[in-house]
Each structure stands twice: as C-alpha cells, then as structure tokens.
Amino acid sequence: MKLSKFNFELPSELLAEYPAEHRDESRLMVLNRKEKTIEHKMFKDLINYFDEGDLMVLNDTKVFPARLYGEKEKTGARIEVFLLRELNEEQRLWDVLVDPARKIRIGNKLFFGEDESLVAEVIDNTTSRGRTLRFLYDGSYEEFRKRLNDQGETPLPKYIKRAAEPEDIERYQTIYAKNEGSVAAPTAGLHFSKHLLKRLEIKGVDFANLTLHVGLGTFNPVEVEDLSKHKMDSEQIHIPEQATKLVNNALDNKKRVCAVGTTAMRALESSVSSNNRLNTFDGWTNKFIFPPYDFGIANCMVTNFHMPKSTLMMMTSAFAGHDFLKEAYEEAVKEKYRFYSYGDAMLIL
Template identity: 45%
Template sequence: MKTSDFYYDLPKELIAQHPLENRTSSRLLILDRKTGEMNHKIFSELLDELNSGDVLVMNDSRVIPARLFGNRPGKEEKIETLLLKRVSGRIWECLVRPGKKMKPGGRIEYGDGLLTGIVKGIGEDGTRFIEFKFEGIFEEVLDKLGEMPLPPYITERLENSERYQTVYSKNNGSAAAPTAGLHFDKILLDKIRDKGVHTLYLTLHVGLGTFRPVKVEDINEHIMHSEYYDISHETAEEINRAKLRGSKIIAVGTTSTRTLETAADENGMIKPSSGWTDIFIYPGYKFKAVDVMLTNFHLPESTLLMLVSAFSSKELMLTAYNEAIKERYRFFSFGDAMLIK
C-alpha cells in the first residue's frame, strides 16, 4: 500500500486557523462504516449518538509550552527548539532548527541565560538530545520562556492558549494537543454523564509522530516514533466491564485509539499499563478494543488518515473527506469533527 493512496486535494481556505468561540458549535459528520451513510450535525448533538452504559475514553494529556527560541553564545542567529519528550532527568529529545550547526557539545542560551541547553547527541532522524541547565523548577522556567507549539499550517496568532488545551487536560507532556477533545466543554460532558455514559481518561503524550510526515512511498517502511502512555487500573477495569456487558467503547481521538489498541489483548480486554508505544495502524489492522471513534479531519498522506482508513476503509474515508470538502467543513486541529461508528 502506497502513501500516495491517501492523498486528497484540500482547498487551503478550509484549513481552520482559529477555534470557534463555542467549542461545541463545530460541525459533526457522522459516518456509518457498515452502510456508508453520512449525516451532518452539530457537535453538541453527539449526545444523541451515545447510550447509557457506553464508555467515552479521552486523553487527558496537556500541551506544554514546548517551543523555545534561543541563540548560540555570541551569535545573533535564532535557534528554534521544540521539546518532544523527556528522555531522562533533564535530557529531552528535541527538534532543532537550523539543526546542522548544533553538533554534540553545542550550547543554546534561552532567555538571557535563564535556561541553557547542551547537545548531548543526535538521533537517527536528526533530532537532538539536549540536556537543560537551569535554577528552580523546569516547568516554571518553561512557562516563562516557552510558546505553545501550534502546527505549521496554523499561521494566525492564538489569543488564548487554553483553546489549544482540552477542558479536561491534566498531565503535562504533549508537544501537540489531542485535538478531537477540543470540541467538548464541561456542560456537554456533564450532560453525557447524566445520560449514563461513563467518561474515562488515559494519557498519551503526543510527540514527534505529529510533526513528521510519511517520507516513504511504501507505508510498510514507515517507522513510528514512540510516545509515552498510561492507563490506570480504574480505567482498564471500567472498560473491561463495559466490554463484558456489550456496551460500546468510544475513543476520543487517534491518540486514545492507539493507546487502547496498544494495551488490548486479542479479546479487546485492556491491561492497566504504562510505557512507550510506537503502534502504527493502517488498513488491514484488526481493531480489538475500539467500537466507535470520534476524530478530527487529518492531513493528506498522514499516519492519522491511515489509521481512520483502517477503522472504516480507505475508499469510504476518502469519500467522506470529499463530502466534507463539498460541504465546506473546517479541517485539521481547530476544525470540525467526525464520528465513525
């Protein structure tokens, strides 16, 4: 299967540059993957698609201000650093631009020396392993110096950085938001719970995979980067009880989907666990845990489009995307949503 099989032509003006004022006012395309039927609704009407006993699983990872701008000592040229994941202690794997000049031993100073980075090594894909030196608490230093790492296709300034966080975000660590969850507000979540739907949380810190395009034509040759996840005993047990009683497991976003499928056994039962996952889901994959998926619209030729194509089919997914383009849906991080059932 080829990467080019997942290409579609998207008019630039359909790339959402800012979030809607009301989170739940986004549009919602509902796709029946068995019949191919499509319906157009508003996100707040998701409530009508859920039943008592269902389980809604969300990723509570919180985006950190992971984009830093600094200088090499004595040089004026700006060095951009994007923190991807903590490797150990004070050492992080980072994207650095321009990277060619940052060899092992190289130093970067941020905020007039409030934070200093020393390159300790270079990854196979060109990432840098940087040890940070600072006084005090790293998260507080990052809050002072860092910026929200918005995707490159968003070119307009985000006035309120909390709009790139889900309302239930809790655990710091992501370099990008789990964007399917951006559509929920606390009022809708309360209504969902009042209907008897169980709302559960897991954590997957979104990392390099979000920023790296698929560069090979044969998708079997693509290597996913690992991301840290955690599923608690409480979440696993609640999901397993729902599985046994025949209720549906609804994953909010591709990150929740990948985490559940990582932790599921062949019967779809979830093992409480934490660690690193590099699971790559593309057509041909047999889903074990997830029954319904709520997701945004993804970039052409991306691993995320491959994942949702595996959940339905490539042909049906591209048909649905063309329908969304025809209906002028908003695409990508701040765009509209799709419920695949």
C-alpha cells in the same frame, strides 16, 4: 496498502487557523459504517448518539509549552528549540529539534530569556534536526520547569502560520487535560465543552481516562509507498486499572466504547488481549494502524479531519473503511468542513 491511496486535493483555505468560537459548536460529520450513511450535525449533537452505559475513552494528556526561542552564543543568531521529551530529570537532559539546524553543533551554548539566565549546551546530535541539550540551571527541578514553561510557547502545528496568541494556551488544550507531557494536543478532544460533558454524564454516559503523550512522530510524513515499511516513533502511554475495568465492563454489556481521537485508539490497540479485552499498561508504543486492520476494543470513534497521506488518516481509514472514508472526505471538501487540529470533527459509528 499503498501511500498513494491516501492522497486527495485539500484546498488550503480549509485548514483551520483558529478554533470554532465555542468548543462544541464545530461541525460534526456522522458516518454510519453499517448503513453507509453520512449526516451533517453540530458537535453538541453528539449526545444524541449515546445512551446510558455507553463509554467514552479520553486521552487526558496535557500539552506543555514546548516551543522556545533562544540565541546562539557569540553570534546571537535566533534559534528555535522544540522540546520533544525529557531524558533525565536530574541532569536536565532533553531531546529537542532545532531550527536552523545547520548552525547548531555539539558544544554550542544557547541562551533563553531577556536576562539569558536559562542556558543550554548541545551535547549530542540525534538526527538531522535533532539534538540533545543539557540545561545549565542550579535551582530546584520545580523552579527549572517553571522557567521552561515561562519561556515556552504553545506549540501550534506548523501549518498555522500565525504566532501563538494568549487564547491558544486554553484552546489548544482539552478541558480534561491532566498529565503533562504532550507536544501536540489530542485534537478530537478539543471539541468537548464542560457543558457537553455534564450533559453526557447526566444521560448516564461513562468516561474512562488513559494517557498517551503525543510526540511529533505522529505527524512525521510517510515516505515509503509500501505502508508496511513505515516506522512510527514511540509514544508513552499509561492505562490505569480503573480504565480497564470501565472498558471491559462496557464491552461485556455490549455497550458503545468510543475512542475519542486517534491517540486514545492507538493506546487501546496497544494493550488489547487475545480475547479482545483491555489490559493495564505503563510503557511505550510504536503501533502503526493502517488498512486492513481488525480493531479489538473500540466500536466507535471521534476524530478530526486529517491531512492527505497522514498516519492519522490511515488509522481513520482502517476504522471507517477505505472507500467509505474517501467518500466522506470528498463530501467534507465539497461542504467546506475545516480540517486538521482546530478543524471540525467526525463521529464514526
């Protein structure tokens, strides 16, 4: 499959700058793969497509305030630091991206906060924009993480041109977020409200939680025409025994197993057995899913509308069928659905 197959014209005004006023009142496009039908609903109508014993698989990762602004020693130049992953808790080592990168070299120190009490030293270059920082902080680890969180901002995607606002702290987080570690939200889950989850629970729908910590690699552009040559960055996943029991029981009983988001789907497909059952897992995945692909676990999926040529669109295309998804995206543009992180949703049955 070629990269050019995933290009389409996306008007800039369809990129959602803000979320819907109420989580479950975003729009929902429903795709039926068997009947090749497209329906236009509200997200809260999702409940009508699930019955007792069906299962939703949720990614319970929690976004941390990964974007910091510091000043370079001596020059006072303002530097954006985007925290990617913690490398060593004891030594306070972090993988980060810096901007502008040309100004940041090994040995430079960066100062954060008005009192400049949080200091980091650059100890390595990892990529053109990547650096390894050692934070120089003498307090306890808990105090250090609190200081990082206090200094950080909600890491809204770059396409959102406005600054992060107080409301984003809550809205750029699923209501079931639990395990901190993501630099971006698993956005399909942003549409679920407490009320909708409770209604689904009353109806008898089950929920299985797993964790995939979303890294920026998910959003890296694909720069090769032959998709088989693209390499995904690794992301950390944890699939507990309770989740495997729920998933495998639902499959054994021929119920719906719905992956809520591409991250949940990627985690499931990273730990599937030869007989299409889920295994427990604790580790990393760099799995890249694009058409053609045979999915082993989930038989339905909730996802957002993705950017042209993105790996997220490619996975969705593999699940929905390339031609059918192309038709759905053309319909979405025509009907002015909102795209990307704060945008509308799609249910693929």
